[in-house]
Amino acid sequence: MVVFFLGPVCLIMLFISAVRFNSIFLRILPVILMGLLLFYNWDFYVMAGRAFVKHCLLWCVLALILSQFVSLKLPFFGKMVTGFLAVSIACIASIWAASGTVTSPVPAQTLASITQATARCHPGDSAPLEGDNLSQFRALMEEMTVERDILExxxxxxxxxxxxxxxxxxxxxxxxxxSISFFKPGDDPELMRVEIGNSAEYYKAENENQDLAASWISGRVEQKQRSEILDRYRQPLKTLKDSFALEGTVCSFTVPQELPANLEITIVALPEEKNSVVYFLEDQQEKGGWIPGETYSFDVSAYGSYRYIHLSAKVSGYKFDLVNIFPMLPENMQSQSPQDRFFDSGI
Structure with missing residues (x-):
């Protein structure tokens, strides 16, 4: 970024020197280089120009006028150097004053006055923020520390x-x-735009690893989508869960009719004698899925004991753990060092 700022300054100085020494080549060279620099970095210089006019212009003009009074008796080159130094110092000082760290960029009074709010992923879905979710968002914003983004x-x-x-x-x-918006531009720090009425303020994360609120918003939207899928398929998922049976070492279950064609069923286990997980009926998933009304079975006796084993179903991209098989196993097949990898979906 320093190159982007110093480059044009150096080229301007070179052009002025060329005029002074009456060198045609030195006049053309900085013009060409300046054109290339602007062409390939136009967006950046538009932002930098806007920031200069907003934060630096007035102070730079005052510094330039003051420098001319100070350097009245100096030759032309001395006046130019004095003016350049004065403008540079004024520009750096004004940018330093305008930037800085801000805690709670949205006033607590404004957050408390929110009566209606919706979290959105663009492009994508949305979720209303109510009750605990709205309280969490207020707390998140009140504790947030960001930097002012003078480039906007x-x-x-x-x-x-x-x-x-x-x-x-x-x-x-x-x-x-x-509207409070969050942008994640690749590996750069997360950006934040706060719009209230007709005014807007611009901020950025202190570093590229700081997560402002993008992940939190994404989590709320995914939570809402997951709840909708669960409500839609709760009964057939419960039917699938209730159909599970274990006789000896043979497990079986029946696929209900109401589940969608993109259904994925996974039976994952970690045997005591292996350092990696195994999947039962894995070939069935790869061959073409699960046939509604069909009963499937698998035998767990291939291994001596298990640290965990459970059945889960994925519907429309969301996974629901349905059956924890581990406590159903005969005692001699239950490891003395079990691992809890089952998260009950509440079905």
């Missing part, structure tokens, strides 16, 4: 962007609309 990199980010981004939008108690 998220100013032009809109719906048309193909990159995935996240936002919380809603209404305050006074009827004013608000």
């Amino acid at each position: 990199q998220s100013r032009e980010k809109e719906w048309k962007d193909n990159d995935r981004w996240y936002s919380v939008e809603g209404v305050l108690s006074d009827g004013e609309d608000f």
